[in-house]
Structures are given as structure tokens and as C-alpha cells.
Amino acid sequence: MIYDAAIIGSGPAGLSAALVLKIHEKNFMWFGSKNLSDKIDRAEMVNNYPGLPAISGKALNQAFQDSVKSMDLKIEEQMVNQIMALGDSYAVMAGSDFYEAKSVILATGVAAVGTLPGEAELVGKGVSYCATCDGEFYKGKTIAVICNKARFEYEVKYLADLAAKVYYLPLYKDVAIKQDNIEVMSAKAVKMNKENGRLSSLTLSDDSQLDVDGVFCLRDEISLGTLLPKLALEDGHIAVNRSMATSLKGCFAAGDCTGRPYQYVKSAGEGNVAAHSAIEYLSTLDEN
């Protein structure tokens, strides 16, 4: 089935867009975290959100959760690792399948974590971002897994059930996953090394070296250029016009990913505009 829209991101921009699409009874998929936004949770005090004076980040996130509940919105927690324009629609790839949508609203925020030195040139040569795509090829082998969110631990388990040994390099606290062949490392990966054109090892923050056959990077933040090819960027952000339309037909963007100022209320406003623009775009498709 082809959805009217897919929203990528569950911060204020994504939520705002989801509310509009729901009110207009559009059939859409909303990808993100059921916790909405870890960033907001950690904010100490927000004084400039109209209607919610002097509110803590935690309380603001709770207020957003109340909106989700009140409109009965559903969030799909699978990590979107790529989007591709198919002409009349977009393929949104998450896990081992893809969803097709006539329009896409990118509300991905700004990535705090970049790629490691050596990483970009080794994608497909020992470095993978997709556990279900490439896990099979490391059956019985030794791999490293870098993961920045606890909610992707199910993908780590998937890999650990295939590989002989997993060096786990989490970028979060409270690691829950436990398995005999998983060694949780306390050091962080700082560099990827190659030999004969392929990944050979990782250099860690304690100056030690991990010899591995492959590394999987499971991050909920992905560089925009990788996520959706041919998307025009400007100063590291997604280029949009005042209707929140990007360079790609049927693709809109909202929130921090479109640029500064990085403010919750700006994101919410842009999410609203992006959703209205998507609805207008969908109506032009119906006319044709």
C-alpha cells in the first residue's frame, strides 16, 4: 500500500506535522522514538514556548506526549536508514523492508554524532549501517558494533546471533543486552583502519586496536546526504523555501534540520507548514 506521507523524526517538528496530517485524515507513517525526543528531556528550562511558561524539558516532552495520546498517534520505532525517490513516490527503508509514500516530511533534527575518521570510504568495504542487509555475511566472524541508542539493542542481538564474536561499543549508559559472545567495551571507537582497501581494525580511545572483519554503525542520526540522495543542502542543513519544500518534489523538511535558530517553537511551526504543504501537494496529485 502507498501511504500519503511518511514523517521522519519525532521531535516537535515531526509531532506538529503528525497532528496536522491526522486532523486532515491523511494515511501516514510516523517514524521516530516513542520517547519523542531525548534532547528535550534533558533541557533544563524552556522559557519561550508560548502557552507553556517556565517549563522544564521533561515537562515539555510530557506535554508533547499528551498531544500524541490525545490524537491517538502511532510511532514506528524502526530506524530509517535510507530514503529513495522512485519518481511518483518515495521508498522509506527501515529494518528489512520498505514503506512507500507519496510525500515525505523530514524532521530529523541535527546530528550530534558525526562519522569516524576512515569511515566514509569504507562503507560497503567492511562498514555497514544496515544490520539486516549485511549481517548474514559475517556469520561466524568477528565484528564490532557501534550503537548510540538503547532501543536498537534488538539489532545488536540479531548480529550477535549471526557473528561468532561481537565487540560492543555503546554510546549510551545502562547497557541491557547480555550474551556470551558480546563483549561490552568501555572505550570508544575513534578511528577506522584499512588494509588492502577493506576495513581491518578499529582504533579505540584507550589507544588499543580491535581487529575485526566488519563494523556495524547503528545510529539514529544519519548524515542527510546519505539518507536521501540528491537532496539539496545548504550550510549542512536541508535547503527549504518558505513552504518548507526541499529540492525534491513531494519532499518537505522542518525543524532543526532546516537550520537555525534551534528552537522548539520554530520546529513546531515549521512542522505545521510542512504538513500543510504536503497536503496541498497531495491534492495536486489527485487532480492529475
Added chain:
Amino acid sequence: MKISMANYDNYSELISEGFSIVDFFSDTCGPCKVFAKILEGIAADLPFLNIVKVNLSNYPKIGADLKIDAVPTVIFAKDGKELERVVGLMSADEVMEKIGQYYYE
């Protein structure tokens, strides 16, 4: 010509003559399913193309022999010899560009 499914017995023969587009995929790979859709569109537009699909979940040795460990991987070949391989999802335009580049070589 259409889209053929390779196995251990027929793989070499399927790509032995002329220009071939070989799509290596696996059962659990999401982007591979998107690429399958893209290839179907191309096959419909250019029915003379020889497109061969190899499911590495079922026939892993074909991938191992070719040192493939990421999917999707596409190999453009002529008379059984590899001209170029691309790892990762390609758009329809990118595939068409390769066809234009290699088909008449």
C-alpha cells in the same frame, strides 16, 4: 530477455553472453527490495536487457567467490567478465547511466 533468477547451476551461463546487470540481494535486506522494484521498472522499459538476480541468502557461495559482503551490490558485466560493481542502492537514473555507458561497448 527478462529478469532471471540465478542458482549454482545456471549462474555462469546466465551472464556468459553480452551485457548483463547482476543484482546481488538477500532475503532480509530492505534496500534490496526497493532495488528490485527499480529493476522491474527498468526491465519493463528495456525488455532486451539481460538482468540476473542472485539471492545470496540461498546461494551464498556465489557471493563469497566474488568477495561480496554487502547488499545490494550490482555487477555490470560483459560476456561473463565484470566491468564495474556498485555497492549500495542505485537510483533508476544511475542504472540507466551505466547501461548507456556499457551496453554498446
